[in-house]
Amino acid sequence: MDRIHIVGGQPLNGIIPISGAKNAALPLMIASLLTGETLELSNVPRLADVASLLRILGNHGVDHMVVGKRPGQTTEAGQTIRLTASNVIDTTAPYDLVSTMRASFWVIAPLIARFGEARVSLPGGCAIGTRPVDLLLMALETLGATIEIDGGYAVARTKNGLRGGEIKFPKVTVGGTHVALMAAVLAHGTTVIENAAREPEVVDLAACLTRMGARIEGAGTPRIVIEGVSRLSGARHEVLPDRIETGTYAMAVAMTGGDVTLENTRADLLHSALDILATTGTEVTPLDHGIRVRRNGHGVAAVDVTTDPFPGFPTDLQAQFMALMTRAKGQSRIRETIFENRFMHVQELARLGAKIRLEGDVAVVDGVERLKGAPVMATDLRASVSLVIAGLAAEGETQINRVYHLDRGFEALEAKLVRCGAEIRRERV
Ligand SMILES: CC(=O)N[C@H]1[C@@H](OP(=O)(O)OP(=O)(O)OC[C@H]2O[C@@H](n3ccc(=O)[nH]c3=O)[C@H](O)[C@@H]2O)O[C@H](CO)[C@@H](O)[C@@H]1O
Ligand SMILES: C=C(OP(=O)(O)O)C(=O)O
Known part of the structure; x- marks a missing residue:
């Protein structure tokens, strides 16, 4: 089974084309x-x-x-x-x-x-x-x-x-x-x-x-x-653009810092997530054929989130947002209302040094100054990519096992990130 290796710490800069949903x-x-x-x-x-x-x-x-x-x-x-x-x-x-x-x-x-x-x-x-x-x-x-x-x-x-x-x-x-x-x-x-x-x-x-x-x-x-x-x-x-892929890369940029244009996508497909991202201190600018996402210098503010059916905050972005909140300034409460067992990433994020405790359907995330790379296990599609986001910001190397989950939903993930300066590679095992 393939593995992904990430050496964290690089900001993301460039263009990421968004695939069909x-x-x-x-x-x-x-x-x-x-x-x-x-x-x-x-x-x-x-x-x-x-x-x-x-x-x-x-x-x-x-x-x-x-x-x-x-x-x-x-x-x-x-x-x-x-x-x-x-x-x-x-x-x-x-x-x-x-x-x-x-x-x-x-x-x-x-x-x-x-x-x-x-x-x-x-x-x-x-x-x-x-x-x-x-x-x-x-x-x-x-x-x-x-x-x-x-x-x-x-x-x-x-x-x-x-x-x-x-x-x-x-x-x-x-x-x-x-x-x-x-x-x-x-x-x-x-x-x-x-x-x-x-x-x-x-x-x-x-x-x-x-x-x-x-x-x-x-x-x-x-x-x-x-x-x-x-x-x-x-x-x-x-096929319309993938709003979950769009939100995922937007959160990755918010996590690492940098300046990325997400191409071939539409802000109106994910207003609630982009609004929340803006509240964390990330600059989000809708463009004609995409969205520009920037975060320079300042840290990430802690924000509470509740998942909801559209037009609410999507459950398919909950894990990625949690990864972002692991390094926020302060405490964030993330409530999952759609699926009763969608917190499997919590224990894996903890391996990287995240501080998260579960209270029923709420994950309470206390932001930490730094994450440190570690071997982790991908458990489902969006949980897997939350580990990628955390790994991009963690010090040293993160190794993600069981990446076949990622291949179900993210086209050319490594190539898209490498082009923006990330150190990420796949090991065929
Ligand atoms: C392939 C696809 O598009 N998958 C998406 C789809 O999944 P999916 O269509 O499976 O999700 P649903 O919107 O149906 O599920 C919402 C809630 O309804 C419950 N439920 C659903 C059907 C049913 O017969 N009985 C029942 O109780 C589910 O357990 C869940 O708690 O919408 C979810 C919610 O946005 C997303 O996370 C998934 O990525
Ligand atoms: C949960 C997802 O997919 P599926 O409904 O196919 O399990 C997803 O796309 O996040």
């Missing part, structure tokens, strides 16, 4: 199952999760083609992938493929909507809580699917197709909203989703589905109304 690309790829025509997605990030999902879609019979580079295109440009589900041969998504990744479970929605049946293994994904799928299944049942759990699989069936209905989510769920949307676009009649997730990735999926001929209103608000259509067509769609 993993959490948008995955549901968009899954949406290709809704039509027999070709869906062309551009700005798709080169990530392990994308490769895993291509395997899952391939198993259903979806053909894919990665389009070659165009003249003038840099290596930083995301890939363009054409997906064609004209010949779906299998509506089962098997355990060994689905268990590595949460989003793969969402294939259940287009499969039941278009083919009237789906047999999908219960999912895996980052071990940050129990992560049930009851609300996803409730949404499908509301639209008329019958569901049973059989041998670790969710088996969904419908005799005469899905029917529109009123789906009321008792809590905000991103996956639930994606599933409800993908099922409702091909259902007979009108579906209303109440308490829908407002995340930009939901809006991106709705935009793509609309291009494919779906009739959707209200995406980005808590109430989405979908008028089912009998068929969808192919379309071209560009």
